Structures are given as C-alpha cells and as structure tokens.
Amino acid sequence: MGQQQNIAEAGNAGPKVRSDCYVRLELTEKGGVLIDLDSKVKSLYGSSIEQLCSNIFEFFRIDNVKLTLKDSGALPFTISARLEAAVRQISDTGKEFIPDMTDENKYPSERDRFRFSRLYLPGNNPKMMLNAGVHNPDGIILDLEDSVAPAKKKEARLLVRNALRQVNFYGSERMVRINQLPDGLEDLKYIIPHNVHVVLIPKCENVSQIKQVETEISNLKKKHEIRQEVFLMPIIETALGVEKAFEIASASETIVALAIGLEDLTADLGVIRTNEATETLYARTRLVNACKAAGIQAIDSVFADVGDMEGLRQNVKISRSLGFEGMGCIHPRQISIIHDCFVPSKEEIKKAQEIMDAFYEAREKGLGVVAVGSKMIDLPVVKRAEKTVNLAIKLGMIPEKP
Amino acid sequence: MPETKLVKNAAGRSVPLKINGKPVIPYKGVGKHNVTGTKHGPKINTCKDFPSDGNKLVGTLKEALKKAGLKDGMTVSTHHHFRNGDLLANQLFDIAKEMGVKDLRWFPSASFPCHEHLIQYLEEGTIHHIEGSMNGALGRFASQGKMKGVGVLRSHGGRYQAVQDGEVKIDIAVIGAACADPFGNANGLYGDSATGLLGFALADSQYADKVIVVTDNMVPFPCVPWQIQGNYVDYAVEIDKLGDPDKIISGTTKITKSPDRVLLAEMTAQFCDETGIIRNGFSFQSGAGGTSLAVGEYFKKIMQEKGIKARFARGGSNKYLVSMLEEGLVDYILDGQTFDLEGVRSMAENQGHVWTSPFTSYNYHGKGNFAGLVDVAILGATEVDVNFNANVVTHSDGYLLHGIGGWQNCLFSKTVILPIPLFRDRIPVVVDEVTTLCGPGELIDVVVTERGIAVNPLRTDLLEKLKGSDLPITTIGELKDEAEKICGKPEKAHFDNQIIAVVKWVDGTVLDVVKKVR
Numbered sequence: 001m002g003q004q005q006n007i008a009e010a011g012n013a014g015p016k017v018r019s020d021c022y023v024r025l026e027l028t029e030k031g032g033v034l035i036d037l038d039s040k041v042k043s044l045y046g047s048s049i050e051q052l053c054s055n056i057f058e059f060f061r062i063d064n065v066k067l068t069l070k071d072s073g074a075l076p077f078t079i080s081a082r083l084e085a086a087v088r089q090i091s092d093t094g095k096e097f098i099p100d101m102t103d104e105n106k107y108p109s110e111r112d113r114f115r116f117s118r119l120y121l122p123g124n125n126p127k128m129m130l131n132a133g134v135h136n137p138d139g140i141i142l143d144l145e146d147s148v149a150p151a152k153k154k155e156a157r158l159l160v161r162n163a164l165r166q167v168n169f170y171g172s173e174r175m176v177r178i179n180q181l182p183d184g185l186e187d188l189k190y191i192i193p194h195n196v197h198v199v200l201i202p203k204c205e206n207v208s209q210i211k212q213v214e215t216e217i218s219n220l221k222k223k224h225e226i227r228q229e230v231f232l233m234p235i236i237e238t239a240l241g242v243e244k245a246f247e248i249a250s251a252s253e254t255i256v257a258l259a260i261g262l263e264d265l266t267a268d269l270g271v272i273r274t275n276e277a278t279e280t281l282y283a284r285t286r287l288v289n290a291c292k293a294a295g296i297q298a299i300d301s302v303f304a305d306v307g308d309m310e311g312l313r314q315n316v317k318i319s320r321s322l323g324f325e326g327m328g329c330i331h332p333r334q335i336s337i338i339h340d341c342f343v344p345s346k347e348e349i350k351k352a353q354e355i356m357d358a359f360y361e362a363r364e365k366g367l368g369v370v371a372v373g374s375k376m377i378d379l380p381v382v383k384r385a386e387k388t389v390n391l392a393i394k395l396g397m398i399p400e401k402p
Numbered sequence: 403m404p405e406t407k408l409v410k411n412a413a414g415r416s417v418p419l420k421i422n423g424k425p426v427i428p429y430k431g432v433g434k435h436n437v438t439g440t441k442h443g444p445k446i447n448t449c450k451d452f453p454s455d456g457n458k459l460v461g462t463l464k465e466a467l468k469k470a471g472l473k474d475g476m477t478v479s480t481h482h483h484f485r486n487g488d489l490l491a492n493q494l495f496d497i498a499k500e501m502g503v504k505d506l507r508w509f510p511s512a513s514f515p516c517h518e519h520l521i522q523y524l525e526e527g528t529i530h531h532i533e534g535s536m537n538g539a540l541g542r543f544a545s546q547g548k549m550k551g552v553g554v555l556r557s558h559g560g561r562y563q564a565v566q567d568g569e570v571k572i573d574i575a576v577i578g579a580a581c582a583d584p585f586g587n588a589n590g591l592y593g594d595s596a597t598g599l600l601g602f603a604l605a606d607s608q609y610a611d612k613v614i615v616v617t618d619n620m621v622p623f624p625c626v627p628w629q630i631q632g633n634y635v636d637y638a639v640e641i642d643k644l645g646d647p648d649k650i651i652s653g654t655t656k657i658t659k660s661p662d663r664v665l666l667a668e669m670t671a672q673f674c675d676e677t678g679i680i681r682n683g684f685s686f687q688s689g690a691g692g693t694s695l696a697v698g699e700y701f702k703k704i705m706q707e708k709g710i711k712a713r714f715a716r717g718g719s720n721k722y723l724v725s726m727l728e729e730g731l732v733d734y735i736l737d738g739q740t741f742d743l744e745g746v747r748s749m750a751e752n753q754g755h756v757w758t759s760p761f762t763s764y765n766y767h768g769k770g771n772f773a774g775l776v777d778v779a780i781l782g783a784t785e786v787d788v789n790f791n792a793n794v795v796t797h798s799d800g801y802l803l804h805g806i807g808g809w810q811n812c813l814f815s816k817t818v819i820l821p822i823p824l825f826r827d828r829i830p831v832v833v834d835e836v837t838t839l840c841g842p843g844e845l846i847d848v849v850v851t852e853r854g855i856a857v858n859p860l861r862t863d864l865l866e867k868l869k870g871s872d873l874p875i876t877t878i879g880e881l882k883d884e885a886e887k888i889c890g891k892p893e894k895a896h897f898d899n900q901i902i903a904v905v906k907w908v909d910g911t912v913l914d915v916v917k918k919v920r
Contacts, residue, residue, distance in 0.1 A: 019827050041828045043799045043919075044892035073827025076890065129660045130888075134852045170886075332661035 008089035011082035012124075013070040019127040021074040025086045033064070039071035040114050047280050050074055053083060059097050060087050078126040079157040081198050088154070095397040101165045101194070106315060107229055109173045109197035111256055114394065115139055115297055115326040116342040117335045118175060122147035124156040129163050133170035133330035141152050141175040144187050155177065157190040164194035173197045175233070181209055185216045192220040198256065203264065205241035206233035210251040217254075229254060233299070237261035238268045242283045245290035257297035259328065260287050263304070275303075275311050279317075290324035302328035309337055316341035342400035343395060352388035353398070355381065413791075417912040421904055422531070422551045437767060437909070444609050456601035456623060457584040458638045464497045466637040470612035472506045475530075476573040477702040482512035483578065483590055483597035483739075487649030490578040490616060492519045492795045494642075495607065497888055500894065502774045507551070509563060509570060510534040511602035512805045516649065525726050533570065533614070534561070535795075535805020536903070544902050547785055547918035553802075553903030555795055555916075557737070557810035558602065559764025559771065560906050565605040567604050567767060575606035575613045577630060578644045582617035586635025587628035590688035590740070591750045593619030596646035598740020598891055599721070600629045601759030607634040607684045618644045620622060629757060649755025651742050657699060657722065662852055666821040667693055669873065670780060670850045670898060671700030677867045678818060679778045682710050686732030687709055687779035687812050688717045688724040690741055697780045698722050705731050716763065716776050717808075719745035719755065727754055736772055738763050766908040773808070783820045785836045788878050790843030790858050792820060793836040795905060798829050800837055800895035802903060810908050813845040821850040830892060832883035837895060837916040840905055849878060856881050896920040 006027040013022035021039075028034075035050050042049075053067060069213060071079070072351045077099050084097045118139035121128050124147075132140050146157040160176060168397070175201035178184035184201065191199070202214055210232065217230050221238070232255045234248050242265070249258050262280055266273040273279065291298035300319040303312045316338050319327055327338050346353070354372050359382045362370045370377040392398045408416040411428035415645075419425060438521040452458065460466045472478070480491040491510065498506060503525050508520070511534060523529045536544050544553050554749040555565055564570045579588035580596040590597040595618055607613050613635045622639040632638075658664060672834025674680045680701060688698045699722060700716075705712065715723055721744035726732050726800075728748070735755045740746050748755045752840065763772045773779075784804065785793040793810050798800050814820070822831050832851065847864065849856045854876035857864050868875055886892075897917035907913040 041892075042801070043895050045828060045890055047893065048890055073829065075828055075888065131852055135661060135665060333664060 005090055008086040009083035018072050019074055021069060021071040021079055021082050023082045023086045024068040027089060027090055028066055030064055034066045036068045044259040052079060056080055056083050056097050057147045060091060060093055077162035085155040085158050093141050099162055099165050103194060104168050115257060117329050117338045119329045123160045124148045124152045129167050131204060133168055133172050134336040135335050137172050137335045139173035139175050140169050141177050143177045145177050145179050151296050157187060161194055164196060170332045175200055178204060181212055186219060192217055193224040198233050201234045203240050204239045204248055205244055207247055207251040209335040216253050231256040233259055235256045235261045236260045236287055237264035241288055245287050246293055246400040249290045249294035249296055255296055257299050258287055258291050260284060260301050262301035284322055298323060300324040300327040302330050312337050344392055348388055349392045352385035356387035356389050411803050415839055415914045421469055428564045431912045432844060435911050436650055436656035441566050442609055458586055458826040459584045460637050460639055460912060463639050466614045466639050467497055469637060470614060471575045472503055477507040477509050478577045479509040479572045481602040482822050484650050485515040486516050487646035488516055489643055489645055491517055494576055495520055495523050495776045499523060505530040508532045509572060513537055513540055536802050537804060541725050541802035545901055545919045547900050552901055555603045555805045555806055555903055556906045557908055558760040558808045559766055559811035562605045562760040562907050563767045563910055569666055570612035571746060572606055574611035577603040577615050579615055579617045581621060581625055582615050582638055583621055583623040583625035585623050585744060585892050586615045586632030587625040588615045588630040589627055594647060596746045597650060598746045599737060599757035603630060604615060604759040604761055606914045612636045616641055618642060624873055628838060634841045655694045663693045664696050666850055667696030667700055670697045670819055670821045671704060671708055674778055675704050676871050677864050680703050683713045684777045685712060685714045687776045687815055689781055690718045691782055694780050695722055702726055702731060716772055723749040734829055764808055773811045774814040779807055779812040779815035780818045780819050781812055783822055785831055785833050786820060787833050787836045788882050790846040791836050791839050792841040792846055793838045794840045796838040796916060800897055800914055805842060810841055813841050815849045818845060819848040821884060823851045824851040825889050828889045830889050832881045838916055844905045851881055851885055856879055
C-alpha cells in the first residue's frame, strides 16, 4: 500500500504519440530531485524542460523524487499538466500549478454569435489541440466526456485547463464538454476560472441538471470574481431529453443553444443511425422547434464519416433546411464544408438585399405594401431577409449599410 | 583528425578549403562563380576491344566488377531509381567485401533507409565515405562522426555538374535497369522492377571509366527506348531481382490526409491563384511529399474551374500528375523521377510524358536548364530562417537526415514557395538562423505556414498583387516570433568541431558544412 502511493504515472508515450509526454514519479526518502529526461527535443529544450519540472516540484514542496520523463515534443502546458497529474496521485495537495493565461486567450464571446461549426477535440490529446484554431472553426470543444478514457479523466481536466490558458484558438469560441453529472460538476472547477465561453452538458434530460450546473458555475464565478457570462449548451441525446427539449431550452438565461447527439439518441431509440438520418427526423424537428420557441440556436449532431465529404455536404444542406444553425465536426476538413452550407449563398444575399431595399423604400414613402418588381412581399419574408442580410454583414460578406 | 583551415564564404558560413584532401572553392554567391576549362574527358574506347556480336553479357556482378578492375580506393556509383526497394547497392558492397576491397568512395545519386545494411562496411573499411544524400540511419551514423571521410552533399544537378566537370571521377558505375539488352542499352520502363526513367545514371554512363548495366529483365537487342545507350556500356549482367516493387513506389507519393498539411496546400494554391501564377500556359514543379501532392490537387481544381491549361509540369510524376496529363490540364510532364506505376505506364504510353535527366533539368554548368523555366516550384524544408535561407539536410538537432535531391536546382524557378508547418512537434521550423544552409534566401520567395504567409521583401511584385487579399500575409520575422512563442526559444544544437559533411552549391562551390553532433 505504502509502496503504491509512492509511485505515480501519467501521460502517454509510444511510437505514435507526438507532442505529449509520459511521466513516472517515485517519491524517495533522500537524494533530492532526480530527473531522467528522454526527449526528442532534448538538444533544443532539455534544460528548460528540467527547469520547468524542478519548478513544479518546488511548488508542490516535493523535495525527494525520481522523475522519468519520456517526451515526444510536448509543449510546456502539456508537460506541466502531466506532471501535476502524477503529483496529485502521490500527494493530497489542494494546490494547482496553473500556467500563465496568454493575452490572446482573454477574448470574450457573445450570446448570439454564430456557431456554424464546432470542432470536437479529445480532451486528453494535446497534439490535436495545437493547430485546431488555424482551421477556423466557430467553436472549439475540448471534450472531457466520451473521448476520454475513464482512467484518464483526471489527467484530462488538467490538460484542458492548461490548454484553455496557453493554446491559442485564434478567436474560436472556447467550449468544454463536461462529463455527465455529478462528475461534470467537478470538471467545472478546472474550467470556469479559465475563460471558458460555453459549457456543453451531455445527456441532458431535465431542468434540474441545468440548475445544478448553473449553481456551480455561479459559485465558481463568485469565488474567482469572474464577471463574464458563461453560456450553456445542453446536448439532447435521449428520447426523454427530446420530449423535454423546450423545458430545457428555456431553463436558463445562459443557454445559447441546444445540440442534438444522434449516436446516443439512436441507441436509446433502438434504431440504426443512417447518413440520411430519417430515423431521427422527429427528434431533430422537435428540437429545432423547441429552440426557436425559446429563442436560442439549434445545433445538429456530428457527421461521423470523415472520409465522405459529399455525404457531409448533403447532410448539412438537409440540416440547414430543417432549421439548424450549426453542426458539430470531428475533423478539421469538415469545417469549410459546414461553413459553405450554412453561410448564405451570394444569390440568397442578393435577393435578401433587394427585399430589404424595397422595404426601406416603402417605409420612407409611407407605403403600407412592400413590393419587389411586381411581387408583393409579406412581412415575415422581410424579417427573414433581414436575418440573412444581418448574417451576411456579420460574416463580412457585404458591407454594413450606413 | 588534423585541424582544417576554414574561411568565411559569401554566405558567411565557415567552410574548409580542402575536403578529403582535395582543394575546393568556397561559395561566392548566386551566379558569381565563373568557370573556365573543359569538361572531364573519359578515355577513348574502340570497338575492337568489345565483342563484335555486341554481346557484353558476363555471368555475375562479381565477375563484371572484377573485369572492371574494382580495387582499393575506387569511386563506385549507384542510383536511386529503385528508391527504398533497391537491392543492388547492398549486393555490390557485399561483393566488394568478399573481394577484400577497401576504402571505396560510394557515389550514389541518393541513399535510402534500405542502405542501413552498408553501415557495417563503413565501419570496417570497405567503404571509406559517401558522397551523396545520407538519410535515416546513414545520416545518424555520419552525424556521430563515425564515417572515415567527409560526406559531400550535392543536388541532383550538382551531381551531374561534378561528374561533368571532373570533380568526381567515377571509376565504376553500376546502373540498375528494369530492362536491358546484352549490348547495354537500357531503360526503366518494362519489367518487374520498372522505375520509369534512368536519368540519374546518365552522367555516370557518359563519364565513368567503366559502366556495368545490371537488369532482371534481359531482352534481345534492341532494348528500346535506350534511355542508357549501350555504346557507353562495358558489361551487362543479368540477376534475379533488382528491386522490391512495393518499396520502389515511394512512400512519399500519397496525398496527405493530415488536415494541417491539407490546409498548407490549400493556402499555397490560393496564393498562386491570387498572384496570377496559375494562368494559361503556366508551368509548375511538383515534388514528392504529401503536401506538394495536395497542392497539385488544388491546382487541378482551380484549373478545372477556370478552364486553365498548364504547358508543362516538371518533377516527379505520379498518378495525380498523370491524371492531369490525361485530362488535358497539362500538355507535358517533364519527368525527372517516376514515383509510381501509373507514372511508369504513362511514360511508356504517352508522348506527352517525357523522361528527363539532371542534365536537361538541373545542371548549372550547361547552356541553361529546365528548372529555371518553371513558373512556380513548391518545395519543402526542415528549417527556414528570417533571411529566407533554408535547410533541407539537417534537423534543428543537427542530425543529417535528408538529401538535397533536386531542391537546390528548383530554387531557380521563377517563384519558389515553401509550404511548411511553423513547428513540428516542439521543433520550430521558422528560426533565427538555419542550422545548415542549403538554399540562399534570395532565391526563396514565399513561406506558407498554417499561421501565416511570409513573402520575401525582394518580391515587391507579389506583395503588390496581394493587396486586399484574405490570405494571412505576415512577415518572416513575425512567423519566427510566433514559433518561439509557442515552442519556446530553442537552445542551439551542440556541435563538435569535426566536419562530417559539406553542402555543395549547384556550381560546385562549398555552401556550408555539417558538423558532428555532440
């Protein structure tokens, strides 16, 4: 027993592992800090890696330890997350070794920004995080739930925390998918203080789950003196969740969208998931309806076949036609296709602009009826055109009207 | 090892005045080195010394080597048409070892990981040193200072130049060919070991003292087309197997699936589109390597959409380029190295798919070459520095890991673009100063990274065309800063004073040295 508590391991090593590291700690009685560093970047960063490790031991007041570090080019935020994960196994420290928040990670989000694409990243894979932002997804989801093996959950929290502080996501909305409650509530402690914009709540099927998350976030915000809003995006992944969609959608002011998760939902329904997704048509339309009624965005599930770009394109088109305003991605190459499909086409924008011009002209002249050419335009059509024009302006596709 | 006298060359690099005991000329700058004199003259031969029936067949490679007079200290050349599937070079040195020959200079057009087998011969003295690319295990061996002589790294064009100018006198050239006849005519087009062309062996056939053609597909005279002319050949040998076909297909000829590299390719193609490089009648160099291939695919898309045709594509051919030729998007492929069987098939069938050699494409000491006529070359690099100087042979840790290939020669194309990641794992690619200088910055026009595109300030024309572009145009200094911000400022690799290899420029002058890693 005593032996076990003296030894800890964390991280990953192996021929295919890159930008990560594996650490093994052994507490010793004496001899100080001994570091055995095996790193592919030893000649370039060897001494700074050793310095970082020494700083971490000093921070946690560990004086005598043997560290074996196998490094495949991990950045400092990863090394320190791995080392901290190991330290926590052998010491009951309440402290966190938190890296600096880089300036470019301090940007805020806003409630009604568009969320066409959100790229899922496994929360325990540092390699995939590094360049995620350069692919320009609207949002980046650091996932603590399904993509993290149960044994790695604690490590992943630290890695995600450090990534939120040090990895530049180049303006993407910063999202984290927490675990199902109650573990998800513990996850919040590691993300809320670090400028997370949106918290995704998996397998949501009642208002109480939202309330629990909301309360915990509010406590953490108070504790850390955070004024910025943290938004919520519940994910509906069960038949019950679908039935409760509107209640959930309107459960909190901080909810900006509902997402649907078709993998779990089809399992719950006992049906086979197809690319055409007719088996979940009811669930999806119901979810869209609930979102519109609650005044929030409806976000569609990911398209799982990353090799089938044409299938994805068809899928997004249908998704948009049903009223969804965004979709999850599991591969960066899906992003541009999703954008292409959700972004209004030039023809759509042109038509919308014509309608708006006619509307303004009619208003100026005090006319009660709006017409484009000889065609009468109803007010709902104007409203829709206005949405399209506003979206196009926001996307920088057309200039703002003075 | 005696202390070598070093001088600073025009690139500011300290280089020796002698390599392996022979005087060399330090690099003087791009286009600054004038040459006089005559080319190397091989011995005159006469028909009466060769079989009147044209049958130059000898029983075994060993017999041929004996007849060719293989002895201590000779220079023996081989070629890399079989790439990592080459079975010939290893056999050749197995025989040399059997014969008890020592201190050979191996002069390959390139080496591959399969040649790790030869390290034992470098250790025990059959091979004295290598002049040619040293990849993988051979590079590591050399970088650790274990090779007896100093390695010399040349571009494909520089290799032709060195042979032509008499800098390297080849005693025995051993040319592996997928198809040959007993007279010595040979090509790479037909047979189990088909490689397409044999261009890298051209200089050797023309200038070597003795030439041995080895094939596993002997056909009756005439073997046509004769990419290698039998009139240069002393002996023909038939063996069971020259190459491993699976490995002849280069591993670097699949389009990348890495989203980061695809992004680089997309940005590069967009850059070429916006700057008007992609226009009717243009030409491009297409390299091997996943990113270059992906650039080709984006080129294809743009060309199809806009109805643009290219006059020619130069470089290694593969199924992607062949499809462009067959769809009429390019008029000609000027092929320097055939990377897959589609390329081999196309070259055999299609008059527009033309085999070239380092003489036509790359040789700097000729009356022009094709590489200089190309509108845009998309190349790789292990490092680029803030002066646009680039490295392709070592990594930042100092280890020799790659050959120069045609890279230096392609720098003479009208626009040179390097799509490279800003960093690999934690290793910055855009750096203060390259570890080894392989290409002078004045010839490198654009660096495309996933975090921004830097245009060489010398290319004001390109910068002018990019005004108002959506592309993330930045400066090379900013890219370097960003790399350091992400990875941290690297320490300098630690080197010993021992020079383990030199990098030659295309004109035969010494551009830089590679030192032993400490």
